[in-house]
Amino acid sequence: MTQRPRASLGRVLDDLGATLLELVAGDRDRPIGGVVIHDPLDDPVLPQQALVLGVGLHDPEEITRVLRDLGRQDAAGLVLRSPVTVDEALSNETGVAVLALTKGATWDQLSILLRSVLDVGIAESETLGGMPSGDLFALANATAALLDAPVTIEDRSSRVLAYSGRQDEADTARVETVLGRQVPERYSRLLSERGVFRELYRTDQPVYVAPLPATEPDVALPRVAVAVRAGDEILGSIWVAVHEPLSDERSEALRDAAKVVALHMLRIRAGADVERRLRADLISTALDGSREALDRLGLADQALVVLALAVGPATERQRVADAFALHLGAVFPRSAAALVGDVTYGLIPASSEERAAQVAQDFLDRVGDRSGAHIGVGAAVRLPQARAGADRALRVLRTSRRTQRVARLADIQVEALLLELRDLVEARGEPLTGPIARLVAYDRDHNAALVETLRAWLDAFGDVTTAAAAAYVHPNTFRYRLRRLAEVGQLDLTDPEARFAAMLQLRILATDTVSGSSLVEPC
Structure with a gap:
């Protein structure tokens, strides 16, 4: 099979649009080869034509210096927090486009959305229902064109999987939903109390939803929603912000769109499951020291730091593992992470154990403590010794009454030795x-x-x-x-x-x- 062209800045702006990003200066046709978070204390190796997220960049002189440096590395663009004032001539000189992230949106949201778009952009050219396989953003835009109204595609938990353009034509609740990638809890609670979800999931017909009480000065718009089904299983739903009920023709078009969306959601889920299994097998083999597996991960011939992440509830493991892989990938482009058994392992090139521990702590600070997660940091040595060190550190955190959630083996080596001595005594039955x-x-x-x-x-x-x-x-x-x-x-x-x-x-x-x-x- 042939591959579709790389995603470009133009594709990103079309999909994410005015809701999140604005092109301030530069060429929108530049291809994107990856997403990297700028770190003033580190000098990561950028992938070719990288889109760099300038988290914390505000000083004009520092922005100028970063733009010139990115130009030398052939980066595609730099995203800064709005408002942004950058000289058009500087952007043209460096060849680096400058984009502004709207107020109210978080860098995490942008990173997740960018990776969704870029993953679609390099997918194989398989089609389902006349649309590129798994491209929910394209489906949302196509459905919005048929219905002449902004559309979101959501899962069973009201998380936004994709959305169309023209979201600025909807109300404040829709904009908040798109920015947060999740229907706000107060709205989903009202929908549940009114029986909207119950009605939506028991019929294959579009459901008209009267406007919810507006808490903002803007006028709230009605919605038309239809369930996305695969047999008896509810996969999610499509929501359309409208001014009046849909005509019969448009209602039929919405039902047909739901059938196509179901095919793509199933394809995405099946592909994700297979990809996760393959990734987990590859990382598991690499952790045992396999040179071939490390070559395939791009991590051979170097010392590695291994991070071992454990989560309390089993139901949270995959969700947190995916978030961990995303977090490491944003900070260390040449990293790998996957859930192996009940532990998520992250492999990163060794810069320093202190740096790895700080990245791990940053991740746990972001996800909060509801998952009861702990991360053990191994020593910067070759595999499989690096994995053993991370496992030992993680075990101490999980069995101790310490309040800390991240630890390097060097910091808790005595406790690890005591646990191993206890194992020896129990094994001998002394x-x-x-x-x-x-x-x-x-x-x-x-x-x-x-x-x-x-x-x-x-x-x-x-x-x-x-x-x-x-x-x-x-x-x-x-x-x-x-x-x-x-x-x-x-x-x-x-x-x-x-x-x-x-x-x-x-x-x-x-x-x-x-x-x-x-x-x-x-x-």
Whole structure:
């Protein structure tokens, strides 16, 4: 099969249009070879004809310097936050187009939308229903032309998959929906309360939706929506902002469009599933040190930093994995990431472990803490040692009571060694012995708290006042318990070797109280 031409700035402006981007200066016909986020502290290798997102670029002198540098690297364009004032002559001199990102839109939104458009732009020239396979933006524009009204294509969760041009002709709610790639929660709640979704999903006919109460000065427009189905499965819906109900002819055209959209959504889903599996297999093989897999990923012959990402709910793993791959790709063009088992691994060229940890922290800050995600950062060494380091760091984060969510192996190596020592003890089945065993038995038989007292005293470095406060007892009571545990456990608290052995046992050995709860806190 032949390939379609690369996407151009003109294609991006046509698809994303005035809602997000405006061409300030330069040639709209420049092809785009990739999307990169500008980093003033790093000097990434740009793909040919890159579109650079100038996050945080405001100073005119700095913008001029960046434009000249991008011109030397044959970049296609630079996106800046609106308002933008750039000399047309400078853009012509460097050959770099300058675009403005509208206020209210985020860089994350723009990055996701750009990659959607660019992925479509390089797809194979297969067609479904007369349209390029998987090109939902083209479908949205074609449907909008048939209905003479702006259109969005949404999934079951009211996330915007694609939209047509002319969105500025709709109301504020539509513009907010397009910018956020999601129907605002207050509107989706109103639609649910009015039974719109229930009616929409039980019929294959277009549903007329009266205007929702407007909270803005703009007039709210009615909508006509139709479900996108594959047999009995609801894949999503098409929403049209209208001024009046559709005619019979246009209603029929909308139903036909829904059938074509269903084909493309199924094709996208099947392709994405296959692509994910192939990507996961390739990265899994690379993590084991396969030279061939690393060659195919473009990561051979160099040290790598491996990031290991784990997410709490299983239902969130793929969503977060996709977001992680997008985040790494924006910062490190030569990176790879995929969900392998229940862990998402990211492979990035080694610049520094500190840099990798900062990128990981930035990602977790963006996705929030609802997913319960943690990221372990391995050392900058060859595979598979790099993976082992990331796995060890991740395990410490998942089993500890630390509040941090990102850690390098170098920062938590002692905790990792303690966990591995615990594994060794459990594998050998070694019983609890010595003073700690005697204290555990005494606590179980007498409902005492000698083990808890010893732990508090050791954690407080022998400071009785601090330890008593931690145990919520009077210092005199604590001193009595301390003397008692020395007698019962036959433990010489003045002997540093005895103290170290006791502390090590408390950290490693899984001991049980009378109630059966663990006496040993995770490392």
